[in-house]
Amino acid sequence: MTNAFQQASADCAPPPRTIALVGKYHSPEIAESIRLLARYLHERGITVLIEEETAGNVVSHLALGSWASGNFPWLGAHSDLAIVVGGDGTMLNAARQLARYRVPLVGVNQGRLGFMTDIARTEMLACMDDLLDGSFTPETRMLLDAEVSREGRSIVCNLALNDVVVDKGAIGRMIEFELFINGEFIYHLRSDGLIVATSTGSTAYALSANGPILHPGVSAIALVPLCPHALTNRPILVGDRAEIEIRIVHATDSRAHFDGQVTADLKNADTVRIRRSEYSITLLHPPAYSYFAMLRQKLHWSERPKEH
Known part of the structure; x- marks a missing residue:
């Protein structure tokens, strides 16, 4: 299944109308991030769906209200994209589950390294404006x-x-x-x-x-x-x-x-x-994303030379 958001080119991609939220389980910090994201996106007119285990283990005690939730096949059939909150392990699981549905993924890093989750929690809501405006860059990854x-x-x-x-x-x-x-x-x-x-x-x-x-x-x-x-x-x-x-x-x-x-x-x-x-995954990166800058940061390579 290919959704409208995935089919459109990067230059003219329409803003997503339905976004799925997936989070690591049993984490108060991630529960708070899910709550903030859900409310922010809802206020921007986005239909918010929450992965069922995330909803059951993370969201239910935060008085989020009756957000629609379901399993990964259901999210794949109804979502324009998915925001994954956690570390690379959470992203890996979501990628395998959603690959056949061609749902693009956005990663918010609340793990340790975060090679695939490149949005910092402190910049999460600010990045959502760029995401909804279609400013993120797609990158295809093989499986x-x-x-x-x-x-x-x-x-x-x-x-x-x-x-x-x-x-x-x-x-x-x-x-x-x-x-x-x-x-x-x-x-x-x-x-x-x-x-x-x-x-x-x-x-x-x-x-x-x-x-x-x-x-x-x-x-x-x-x-x-x-x-x-x-x-x-x-x-x-x-x-x-x-x-x-x-x-x-x-x-x-x-x-x-x-x-x-x-x-x-x-x-x-x-x-x-x-x-x-035959399946691949599309990762959506924020405008300032650089693969080599990510490597320098995560692997503690030498600092960038000073500009004169």
Whole structure:
């Protein structure tokens, strides 16, 4: 389903008429932000919808009134865009849930790093004027489709915006797996696991494993080994149309993780197949947004040179 706000070009996008609010659960600070946003948007003539778990766990005790609430499919069918209040984890969950409905996402950061939630809480309401005036810039982010197969039968299917990770699980032993790309055998590896990351996920788990940072405009998938036994196994970048297959050769407690939020147990001979999803996510950034400025801030890179 494609809504009118998503279909229009960035230069002539009409102001959104219906906005969904999604927040991290059990947080008084986020509850207050949801309350402020809901009232502000309502006063601007916007129809406000609230994700049902957000409404049940965050909003109900704040006397917000009878705001309409529903699950993610319902929000996807009725919203022009969604504002996600929280950290990157909240954004990842909302992105996977709403991707098939092509609802653009705006992030208000109340987490720790906030690589995808780029509006500070202190600037939240001021930024809403730019959002409603159509001044935000859209940016498309790819997702991954992942499927776990056992004895020729699909047992798990999931989406990932950041990454799909196959690892050794709770037991401190390396796993053995074979990697194939587009059906071609690449290597047999003993390691703690493998991260398959999008450009969005390149600044997440993959970054801590010495993977490369990929600009969102780069259409590539990063394959980053976790503590490989052979030190010559280095991160590899492949095109975004590559089909990646991981075959478990030997493992005691291996698992597949999707965005670090959904987990599937793996057994010997299981196969994890990963490819670019047909769905993508549109993030809407405020006018002053800069990807590299965000990296400087979040990763504590050197300060910008002084202008003379």
